[in-house]
Amino acid sequence: MDSPHILTDVSLAINLTNSAGTPGTAGAQALLAHLQRFDLPSIWMLDDPAEAKTIDFRKLAQDDFELALAVSARTPQRLRSELVTRQNQVRTTFGKEVSAVLGDAQALRSRAALLADFGIRAVISDARDSTAGKPPRLLPCGLWQFDTALSVPQSRGLWSVLPGRRPNVKPLLAAALAGTPQMIVIDLAQLRARELQGCLSLLSEIAAARREQQVRVTKVSDLADALSSRNVVKPQRSILRRAA
Numbered sequence: 001m002d003s004p005h006i007l008t009d010v011s012l013a014i015n016l017t018n019s020a021g022t023p024g025t026a027g028a029q030a031l032l033a034h035l036q037r038f039d040l041p042s043i044w045m046l047d048d049p050a051e052a053k054t055i056d057f058r059k060l061a062q063d064d065f066e067l068a069l070a071v072s073a074r075t076p077q078r079l080r081s082e083l084v085t086r087q088n089q090v091r092t093t094f095g096k097e098v099s100a101v102l103g104d105a106q107a108l109r110s111r112a113a114l115l116a117d118f119g120i121r122a123v124i125s126d127a128r129d130s131t132a133g134k135p136p137r138l139l140p141c142g143l144w145q146f147d148t149a150l151s152v153p154q155s156r157g158l159w160s161v162l163p164g165r166r167p168n169v170k171p172l173l174a175a176a177l178a179g180t181p182q183m184i185v186i187d188l189a190q191l192r193a194r195e196l197q198g199c200l201s202l203l204s205e206i207a208a209a210r211r212e213q214q215v216r217v218t219k220v221s222d223l224a225d226a227l228s229s230r231n232v233v234k235p236q237r238s239i240l241r242r243a244a
Contacts, residue, residue, distance in 0.1 A: 007179075007213065007214070007215060007216040008172055008173070008179065008180070008181070008182055008214075008215045008216070009181040009182070009215075009216050009217075009218050009223055009226075010172055010181070010182050010183075010184065010206060010215045010216065010217050010218070011043065011146070011181065011182070011183045011184070011217070011218060011219065011220045011223055012035075012040060012041070012042040012043070012184050012186070012203075012206075012217065013042070013043045013044075013045060013068070013124060013148075013183060013184065013185045013186065013220070014028070014031060014042055014043070014044045014045065014185075014186045014188060015045045015102070015185055015186065015187045015188060015189070016028065016044055016045060016046050016047065016051070016052055016055075016188055017045060017046070017047035017070045017102070017189070018047065018189040019187075019188035019189040025054050025055065027188045027191050027196050028055045028188060029055070029056070030196060030200065031186065031188075031199070031200075031203075032055070032056065032057070032059045032060065033059070034200050034203045034204070035060060035064075035065075035203070036059045036060055038203065038204070038206075038207035039061070039064065040064075040203065040206065040207060040210075040217050041064040041065065041066075041217055041218060041219045041222075042060075042064070042065050042066075042219075043065065043066045043067065043068055043099070043100060043124075043219060043220045043221075044057075044065060044066075044067055044068070045067075045068040045069075045070060045100075045102045045124065046067060046068065046069055046070065046090070047069075047070045049069075049086055049089040049090045049093055049094075050089065050093075052093075052094075053093060057094060062095075062096075064219070065219075066096065066099045066100070066219050066220065066221055067090055067094065067096055067097075067098050067099065068098065068099065068100035068101055068102050068122075068124060068220070069083070069086055069087075069090070069098050069100075069101050069102070070101070070102040070103060070126075071083070071101045071102070071103045071108070072103060072104070072107075073103060073104055073107030073108050073110070073111055076111065076114055079111060079114060080114060083098075083114075083115075083118050086098075087118060097119055098118070098119070098120065099119070099120065099121055099122065099219075099220065099221040100120060100121065100122040100123065100124055100220050100221065100224075101115060101120055101122075101123055101124070102123075102124045102126055103123070103124075103125075103126055104125075104126065104127075105123050105124075105125035105126075105127070105137075105139075105145045105147075108123050109123075109139055109140065109145075112139050112140040112141040112143050113140065113141050115141075115143060116141040116142065116143060120143065121142075121143060121144065121220075121221050121224040121225065122143060122144050122145070122146055122220050122221065122223075122224045123139060123143055123144070123145045123146070124145075124146050124148075124183070124185075124220070125145060125146065125147045125148070127147065127148075134147050135180050135181070136181055136223075136224075136227055138227075138231060142228055143224070144223075144224040144227055144228070146181070146183045146220065146223075147183065148183055148184075148185045149171070149172070149182040149183050149184065150171065150172070150182065150183075150184045150185070151184075151185050151187065152184065152185065152186045152187065152191075152195070152198075152199050152202065153187065153190050153191060153192075153195040153198075153199070168202060168205060169202065169205040169206055169208075169209050169215075172184075172206070172209070172215055173209065173214055173215070181223055181227075183220075184202075184206075186199055
């Protein structure tokens with residue numbers, strides 16, 4: 001019997017932090033158009049909700065995008081105050097709740113209970129090191145930590161000199177062998193015009209791979225919920241009860 005085909009879960013994260021100004025806005029609008037065209041769900045990571053007001057999220061289906069806040073692992077009191085203020089801003093501006101946070105995952109682990117109180121389901125690590133791309137990690141209080149599998153842009157020097165180094169969908173398809181969820185983080189503050197075109201091409205490749213049922217594109221919150229469901233400990237049935 002053939003083994004069932006395993007789809008790789010891919011989540012698209014657009015990092016808006018430090019991207020205020022015309023270049024960041026122009027890049028965001030180009031990404032919005034592509035995401036809308038291919039009906040790709042995404043999560044947008046904000047530093048200051050007020051700076052994202054110029055981005056017309058109405059182009060995206062309300063259920064196909066979500067928002068994350070960049071936070072620091074400061075004292076619980078300051079973190080709680082920051083989340084209250086900024087969640088209210090997000091709710092007022094975009095009519096949505098915050099589903100994830102971006103930051104130092106190791107430090108935020110100790111703040112899991114506080115984050116869970118605010119309905120946060122995932123922590124997106126801001127680390128860019130050799131451990132990036134490892135499988136999601138279960139944190140206390142049912143939260144999940146996600147590391148970046150592919151950062152866009154990649155090494156700026158290599159990308160500008162070697163077109164073949166532009167990100168493509170092949171590593172994601174290779175990950176299907178293990179069924180490991182993959183997170184792609186697009187950093188708008190680092191995108192130049194050429195790199196933006198490469199990024200749009202990557203989204204087109206991902207959309208094609210989804211049509212061919214090679215990958216499944218999902219929101220981070222949905223992926224966290226799915227992982228939690230898979231990790232629920234099922235109660236063992238008593239041998240005596242089964243025998244009766």
